Amino acid sequence: MEKEKVLEVKNLQKFFKLGRNNTVKAVDDISFDINKGETFGLVGESGCGKSTTGRTIIRLHEATGGQVIFNHENVHGKKSKQDLLKLNRKMQMIFQDPSSSLNPKMTVMDIVAEGIDIHKLAKNEKDRKQRVENLLETVGLNREHATRFPHEFSGGQRQRIGIARALAVEPEFIIADEPISALDVSIQAQVVNLLKRLQRDYGLTFLFIAHDLSMVKYISDRIGVMYFGNMVELAESDELYKNPLHPYTKSLLSAIPLPDPDYERNRRRVAYDPAEHDTNEEPEFREVKPGHWVRCTTKEFEEYKKELKTK
């Protein structure tokens, strides 16, 4: 069965000019699709371009090249104000740092209602209040919290407020930019479970950006691994964990700790050395097995295929 694509990212590039001869290629030619109702995990080390990808998709950055197609529409094309507002409503973002993502001078009510006001979703003042209170309860807060200010909440609660704000405009697609990395481990699980529940209840599609592989595996249907602005491997999450092909993915997986002393004593970390690739040939993103893509040269491509067969 062909799945419906919500988002298609085609050869997306984002370069930052730092000086006349100094350009940072934060995102360099990456492509992936996200299907309706799934969670797409994006992992990679700090500074590899995960967040930039997310922010470029939602137009917080202008793309240097490539296309982002959302519901058959190019996000970065020329747009009227109406089109932009419509896009803003369908696509929302949850931010990484719960302490800076909420305006300290506004009440929770006003923060959550911002989207409702802009898109004129509430019929009157009473409806607006009702909507905000329902949203707060949806994300596991009390309706009494609406009159308070952000600093009166803990990190996990603030992240819930951020989620409520994103939900307020009834979006289809949410970019979660490391929503749990600033939180305590026990609270991480709560927030992830909340996201899972919301996805089930509202049929949301997520782009989940993180660097914690165990968490990403738990929430994602498919995972993309980024390294230095490139997508190096993309597969269904089980497949990626069972048969990692790219040496960087293997290195990442070898770094996951488990609360098991026997396992930890024998765990060998695999170091990744980019120099092990053949630099004479520009690597390309190839499909080794249906649904399993790896960035590799032709020679590596054959090796990976063989590796998969022997398993």
Added chain:
Amino acid sequence: MEKKNEQEYTEQSGQTSKANEDGLSILGRELIRDKVALISLILLIVVVAIVYGTSIIMDKDEIVKVDLFAIHEPPSDEFILGTDYGGRDIFGQLIIGTRNSLSVAFLVTLMTGLIGVIYGLVSGYYGGHVDNAMMRILDFFLILPFIMVVIVFVSIVPKYSVVSFSLIMTAFLWMGIARLIRSKALQERELDYAQASKTLGSSNIKIMFKQVLPNLSSLIIVTMTLNLAANIGLESGLSFLGFGFPESTPSLGTLVSYATNPTTLEDRWWIWVPASVMIFVLMLAVNNVGQALKRATDARQRRG
């Protein structure tokens, strides 16, 4: 399970709330803790009330009228602070003069604040090329010789009022606050709450004035208070040099400038001492309040 955790959250947040309290209430508490600043503030309010109160009753024309039969009279029952070389009542001039000086200082502070905040906010928020262009225009204003332009203005315009004098001062004094606000706006726009507002579809104007501006409020209050003290001094200085108000419009500066006459300086203290003390008290008081407010914005220096 979830309910229980919620309970814990609320308990935690109770402890942290003191550290992140609302800016204005911190300013208030700092003022109450700092006795010197509190006394300064009360003194300031009293002086402003007296000056503006009595100046309504006083007849300005009567005070600046020359009376040749009462030249250089020392303080007496008729003239509480004596008279000057034109027989004019010093006490009346002091009240009117303080009012004029304060009005100029208030007006200049408000106008520079308004222009500076809007200019800095726009420049800092948009950043990039807009910021670059706007800052170069600002640099142009910075290199203009302020005193010289004021001298030219005073000699060209024969009669000028509090308002026109404030305008000419404003034209050269808005740059400092604009720069300060710009640097802060550059920081604020990168914070996630501004970005979140953008993804929700808010217009730039709305983000600037509804989201970013409230977060700069304490900074604006502090800067404008300190500017007020500086502007009182600046007006007095200009008037003292003869480039401020003319004698027909008394100000603290014109009163002090009588002291340039050696005889007045030595023998007729009643003409210039009260005005000097007034300048001293006003500037010190405003500065004390401003310093207390400034400390309040920096958590490490706070006393309360």
